[in-house]
Amino acid sequence: MRSRIRTILQDNLQERRKAFAVLLDPDKVEFSSFPFLLAESVRHGVDFFFVGGSLITRYAADDIIKAIHEHTSIPAILFPGNSLHIEPSADAILLLSLISGRNPELLIGQHVVAAPLLKRSQLEIVPTGYMLVESGRATTVSYISNTTPIPHDKPSVAACTAMAGELLGLQVMYLDAGSGAQKPVSPEMIAAVRKAVDTPIIVGGGINSPFKAQAALEAGADVIVVGNGIEQNPDLLPEIAQLVRAFNDKVTV
Numbered sequence: 001m002r003s004r005i006r007t008i009l010q011d012n013l014q015e016r017r018k019a020f021a022v023l024l025d026p027d028k029v030e031f032s033s034f035p036f037l038l039a040e041s042v043r044h045g046v047d048f049f050f051v052g053g054s055l056i057t058r059y060a061a062d063d064i065i066k067a068i069h070e071h072t073s074i075p076a077i078l079f080p081g082n083s084l085h086i087e088p089s090a091d092a093i094l095l096l097s098l099i100s101g102r103n104p105e106l107l108i109g110q111h112v113v114a115a116p117l118l119k120r121s122q123l124e125i126v127p128t129g130y131m132l133v134e135s136g137r138a139t140t141v142s143y144i145s146n147t148t149p150i151p152h153d154k155p156s157v158a159a160c161t162a163m164a165g166e167l168l169g170l171q172v173m174y175l176d177a178g179s180g181a182q183k184p185v186s187p188e189m190i191a192a193v194r195k196a197v198d199t200p201i202i203v204g205g206g207i208n209s210p211f212k213a214q215a216a217l218e219a220g221a222d223v224i225v226v227g228n229g230i231e232q233n234p235d236l237l238p239e240i241a242q243l244v245r246a247f248n249d250k251v252t253v
């Protein structure tokens with residue numbers, strides 16, 4: 001089984017290096033300006049592209065991944081909302097199990113349907129404990145998943161959920177306030193999960209300023225994911241990339 005992405009995540013964790021993932025929503029990518037976004041991502045050292053959405057109406061992931069491969073060597077990692085979102089030309093897939101929820105379809109159902117296709121593909125599988133966190137208002141993902149997110153002010157619930165996910169063998173934890181969240185996952189919750197598990201921790205949702213990115217990194221996030229923030233303000237990409245670089249420069253001295 002391929003393990004490039006899992007190895008990068010594990011090595012980063014050991015070396016206390018942080019990473020920056022840009023979320024590309026197939027419904028929102030502007031193909032006219034996409035080569036520029038890709039060039040900027042290379043120039044500023046983006047680590048990963050996450051490609052996906054809760055609800056996709058324009059099935060363009062294949063074209064997006066083709067362009068990523070043509071213009072960059074940054075891994076294209078699927079971040080799927082359901083098994084229709086599998087695109088074999090990607091480098092890897094976050095095989096999410098929605099462990100904050102109690103919807104069996106998203107804990108195991110979609111995975112059963114997808115298993116034969118995933119086995120046959122060359123995709124690296126990254127088994128991921130996906131935790132949604134309440135963030136001020138309903139997000140697309142909480143609505144579409146039909147699950148109740150973890151209360152924002154209950155770090156111990158998130159910690160125990162992550163612990164259970166780790167004990168079940170999930171290799172990465174993803175704390176998500178939901179795309180466009182009013183408030184991101186709190187530093188207290190990130191820190192509680194950091195203490196509870198030894199896996200890499202991905203944090204996303206509502207990170208729309210370097211200040212919020214810094215708070216997540218300081219609390220223990222290993223990868224921060226930014227989508228909406230960059231769609232609304234492209235200058236955020238270099239700003240957050242610089243912040244992550246500064247963090248990594250500090251740990252390597």
Ligand SMILES: CC(C)=CCC/C(C)=C/CC/C(C)=C/CC/C(C)=C/COP(=O)(O)OP(=O)(O)O
Nearest residue numbers: 052053054081082083096106110111140141179
């Ligand atoms: C087994 C397979 C292949 C799939 C199942 C995957 C699972 C369990 C998904 C959990 C629930 C879910 C719908 C996740 C989607 C997360 C995602 C890609 C969010 C990106 O943001 P959007 O929710 O699309 O936000 P916008 O409203 O900003 O577009």
Ligand SMILES: O=P(O)(O)OC[C@@H](O)CO
Nearest residue numbers: 179180204205206227228
């Ligand atoms: O679009 P934003 O709010 O940056 O969220 C990114 C991602 O974690 C959502 O699933």
Ligand SMILES: [Mg+2]
Nearest residue numbers: 025053054055
């Ligand atoms: Mg979307």
